[in-house]
Amino acid sequence: MSIKKNVIFKVVIIALLVLRILKRILSSKVVSNKQLVLSFLLVSLTSICLYKFDSITQLIMDPLFNRGGASRFRRRIGRGSGVSDDTVDTVMKRGGLIGGLVNDGNTCFMNSVLQSLASSETFVSLLQDSSLNEREFSCAFRNLMKKLNTKHYKHGHDYKTNALLKTMTKTPDKNFLLGYNQEDAQEFFQTLLSELESDLKKNKKPDEVSPPSTPATSSSSSSSDDEKAVYSSALPQDAVLGNANIGHLGKVYVPASQIDPNLKDANDRYVPYTLLTPVDGLSAERIGCLNCGEMGGIRYSVISGLSLNLPSDNYGALKLTDLLKEWIKPEIIEGVNCNRCALKHVLDYQREQLNKLTSSGSSSTLLIDKLEERISQIEGELKKPIIDDDAIKNLFTDNMMQKSSKSKQILMSRPPPLLAIHINRSVFDPMTYRVRKNNSRVVFPLKLDLDQFVAEPDEINTDARLPMSKKAVAEPVNTEPAEEEEQEQEREDEESDSDDESDDTEKSICSKQEYTEYQNPMSNDSLEGPLVYQLRSVIVHYGTHNYGHYIAYRRYRGVWWRTSDESIDVVSESEVLDAPGVFMLFYELNSLSEEVEDVDLTVDIPELEGSNDEDEDQDEDHDEDHDEDHDEDHDEDHDEDGTAASQAGQRDSDDDDHYNQEQQTSQAFAMANL
Structure with a gap:
């Protein structure tokens, strides 16, 4: 309802x-x-x-609106997008309908995330870990995942999220009359991860969980790295280094020489990082001087997905890979201090002063000795791989400060088994001083190769003047545009102001033909490699920045499903790829992303005793209502079923209205004809 x-x-x-x-x-x-x-x-x-008691309200309202039960199999096969009868028969043999989720008042943002995660084999497998049996949240979470993936066949079923929300320490705010306050699906996703990580950490020893690293620019960080670093002789036999065994969860080891080259025996030591969930990976950030090339150590951090920003203006179409390229693009930081450049400047000055004294025949041997001692200290510091802040404080003079430019760049060092990508559509409007939604279309492929966005530790250049990844082609960094380039830019600005007709074409970053070829499944079938990922689910947002509706497309049982709370539909691959308003994407490593017809994700798993009694009672009542309504609907013809489906679809009218404009033909058929 x-x-x-x-x-x-x-x-x-x-x-x-x-x-x-x-x-x-x-x-x-x-x-x-x-x-x-x-x-x-x-x-x-x-x-x-x-x-x-929403079940009472729903029991009264369903007959009034001819819903026949929210979970009834209102099959609009592909909504006219070409899903064959053979596909439907195959789905039925594999288990039929997946579970739906009740909208308990603005909970579509929760439901879309839960449906998306249920399509990931690696995520569901983690929840089945027996070590989580005593954790209330984890048990409720996996029980809900199990229900969504249960083989419902013709009889669809809707489930409530109450049992899961009751176990969470932080839940969305709920309004007395309107239900939950609508929030961001990505924020709820992070809340779920936080709760799950809390349960996983409780099952581990304190020394098994490591915090994110910090760059080795101070003595305090150096001592911290020194405590965490492990000698190679002390590494476990099954220690995971680099990108080996990406599906592995637990400790992974990074060379200490990259984090802090000044560390004692740095070339023979490793720093551990703990990956708790399938969405956890490692990022590597490098900040270095463009003049001398020194960087303060690689900052490795555990990340739980990527957040990609859209341009401030609306564009016709943007490729996902172009957004990823923008994410790894070096950022130039002007007017900052560089320890090495500063000491070199001081060294040159001290040598100049020493030459003046010796050439003038000065008798001040004490001053000459002091200068020679200081020069020797500076030369000793310059021999170190990284000059720390303490050395600068002792040897540097503030009035001799010399500014330089630095580059900041980030890459994935170890991608996660399940890559969660958030498309940040929030844009600040300087005209209204408000945040609005950028409605640009994001074009995404079925298969995504991350090779150009990933650099293992041994593939990272520690010289900041070079591309961060050794696989990348070196391009000169121009921090000060030439006068000719500035004049060219001015001419382009004048032309753009005088030529209004070019706006539409220029604002489409990729043409329709380009993104059709980019998305074409046939062109991606041959895409193979150790870092190739398969699309598992898509979260779409319809509406404005402050209000709207979330739905999810998820791949399960060999087909794509459109899940909009209680409404469940089989759709074609092309519909998924053409979805507007993409908000989140979930890609799973190709070698781990097996088709679910070969994997049973609905195995019996132990439940926390008494944790879901109330939810089970509600589900049983819901199922009885659904079965009665379903039997009545079996005798309806196609026209009546289509009318009922149309009335039921009024709840998500924002997305259905948009959808019906793109998909003019719609076929409905009763489940009795299968």
Whole structure:
């Protein structure tokens, strides 16, 4: 049942009750305090019942709106997008319908994330770990994943998220009448990960969980790295280095020589990092001087997905790979201090002063000795791979400061088994001083090769004047545009102002033909490699920045499903690739992303005793209502079923209206004909 209908129904019931009571009170000559108290209690009790027991509301409202049960198999096969009958038959043999999720008042942002994660074999497998049996949140989480992936065949089923939310320490805010306040799907995704990581950390020893690293620019960070670093002789026999065994969760080791080259025996030591979940990977960040090439050590950090920003202006179409290239693009930082450049400047000055004294025949031997001692100290520091801040404080003079330019660049050092990509569509509008949504289309492929965005430790250049990845082609970094380039830019600006007709074509970064070829599944079939990822799910947002609706496309049982809360549809691959408003993408490593017809993700797993009793009772009641409605709907013809589906689809009218404009032909068929 839609959020609006749910709320309207509750308001109408309460309003009718209040009017009825007022009528009785006004018609009565004498109104006692007892009557007023009883009336107030009656209205309050009715309000609480309608708020707390949504199943009652749904039981009344479903027949009124001809829903026939929210979980009924309203099959609009592909909505006219070409899903064959053979595909439907195959899906039925593999288990039929997947589970839906009840919208408990603005919970579409939760439902889309949960449906997406249920399509990942690596994520579901982690939840089945027996070490999580005693953790309430993890048990509720995997039980919900199990229900979504259960073989429902013809009889679809919807589940509530109440049992999961009750186990979370941090949940979205809930409004008394309107339900949950609509939030960001990516924020809820991070909240789920935080809860899961908390459970996983409780099962590990304190020394098995390492914090993110910090660059070795101070003595405190150096001592911290020294404590964590492990000698190669002490490494476990199954120690994971570099990108070996990407599906591995646990400790991975990075050469200490890259984090802090000044560390004792750095070339023979490694720093461990702990990856807890399948979405965890390692990023490598390098900040270095473009003049001398020195960088303060590679900063390795554990990341749980990527967030890619869209341009401030709306564009016709943007390739996902272009956004990733923008993410790894070096950022130039002007007017900053460089320890090595500063000491070199001081050294040149001190040598110049020493030459003046010796050439003039000065008798001040004490001053000459001091200068020679200082020069010797500076030369000793310059021999070190990295000059730390303490040396600068002792040997540097503030009035001799010399600014330089630095480059900042980030790459993935070890990509996660399940890559979560967030498309940040929030853009600040300087005209209105408000944040708005960028509606540019993001074109994404079925298979994604991350090779150009990944650099293992031994593939990273420690000289900041060179490309960070040794695989990249060296390009000169121009920090000060030439005068000719500035004049050329001015001419381009004048032409763009005078030629309004070129706006539409220039704002389309890739043409329609280009992104069709980019998405073409046939061109991706032959794409192989150790870092090739397969698309598993897509979260789409319809609406404005502050309000809208989330849906999810997920691949399961060999087909693509469109999940919009309780509404479940089989769709074609082309519909998924043409989805507008892409908000999140989930890619799974190709070697780990097996088709689910070969993998059973619905195995029996132990539940935390008593954790889901209430949810199970609600599901049983829901199932009884669904079965009765489903039997009635079996006798309906195609036209009646299509009408019911149309009425049921009013809840997500924002996305359906947009969808119907693109897909004019729509076929509905009853499950009885399968």
